[in-house]
Amino acid sequence: MKIAIDAMGGDHAPEEIVKGVEMARDRYPELEFMLFGTESEVKPLIQSMDRLELIPTTEVIAMGDEPVKAMKEKQDSSLVQAANAVKEGKADALFSAGNTGALLSSAIFIVGRIRGVERPALATAFPAFGGPHREFVFMDLGANAENKPSHLYQYGILGTFYAESVMGISNPRVRLLNNGGEEDKGDDVHKAAHQLMKNTDAFNFLGNVEAREIMEGTADVVVADGFSGNATLKAIEGTALTMMGQIKEAIKGSGIRGILGALMLKPALKAMKHKMDFQENGGAVVLGVKAPVVKTHGSAKANAVANSMGQIQTMVEGKLVDKTAEFIKENADKLKVKKAAK
Structure with a gap:
């Protein structure tokens, strides 16, 4: 299974993100990683390209950026391109330690929301x-x-x-x-x-x-x-x-x-x-979208990043998103009955 990584998101990116991904690669032999980020900053940090692919991007969504605006205007950012990889089926899950609002916007508008949520x-x-x-x-x-x-x-x-x-x-x-x-x-x-x-x-x-x-x-x-x-x-x-x-x-x-x-x-x-x-x-899970999306703390260091990779593996292997969608479908009447109370 492949995880799309926003290598530029977080207070200690890309150093701790790359280090955490390589720790996870050693821990979890079933995982492969797609690292999205500025090539000149990310590539020198990589110790081995085993089960790891670097996809160069030219933009970064900063912590202080307005989420939806940044997502729309910075199409070649590491976060948006990672989300697109999930949408296109090139990756099974999305991870970022960056701008929470931008990650949520990408999860909803790019990865997609489960019908009924x-x-x-x-x-x-x-x-x-x-x-x-x-x-x-x-x-x-x-x-x-x-x-x-x-x-x-x-x-x-x-x-x-x-x-x-x-x-x-x-x-x-x-x-x-x-x-x-x-x-x-x-x-x-x-x-x-x-x-x-x-x-x-x-x-x-x-x-x-x-x-x-x-x-x-x-x-x-x-x-x-x-x-x-x-x-x-x-x-x-x-x-x-x-x-x-x-x-x-x-x-x-x-x-x-x-x-x-x-x-x-x-x-x-x-x-x-x-x-x-x-x-x-590990990190917090965006519940209600069509693929596993995990956000760890902005100040996360390598071990927290690696733990999040293990968390994502568990979610993918357990088919959490499929089970969530099925659960929402089965409980549609309970979800809809309260619409008038919005």
Whole structure:
């Protein structure tokens, strides 16, 4: 199987992207890679062309570019050309660490949206520190800054499917991220979405959840509008990094007794750090499009890129997109019944 790679997307591109791809090539012998990028910058970084093809491009979509405009105007960009390769059947999946909005636009308008899905969304498996499961599905993480109630309702359906088919969670518990647990909390969009979710049999809805509670394992699927989901994700990431840094500094400043204690606790601290490293298990998946599209963090280093390649292999081998399309088709009545609530 082939993966189309946007080699120029991300804070550390193309160095870390190329390094990550070559790490993945060593790990996953079934994978082949199509690297799209500026030849003069990418080619010198490649150690071996084994199972790797470099397709030169002349433009780059920057992190600060307006997504749709950049996608339309920079036709020879690494991201757009990689998306075209997927559309034309030359590659099985698309990967980028670059501009999230441009990737989503490329996924929708080039790769194509699955019929019946109103608004594709970014979803990821997020760590849980309580409850029956180690992880939960969190979506949308920033694909859409604004959402309608019907979009959030559909995310409940898509998230339930992902939790069941990919994570093996039976009858996933779905909650709506809001600023309070009561059903009358939030703005008009969230109030309307709550009612749609409350009155459906399409998934197991248990009500609202506040941001401070989502990592306690109280839900298997947390649905959010893109703005709130992205802000929550970054707040948690920032807090985790700060806390780990503060623990390290406290140990250093506590003398020999603190250092000895830290050595005894090293396995536990390492396990906690591993669980809080949101790049360890790959990237976020664009659910609702016709091929696997994965977006990893803009600051991703080589190991995160390589992990994302493994994640994509699992998605392709498991025929996730085909199963999603079939699931949407089978549940068309549940998706359409709420159209009037947009």
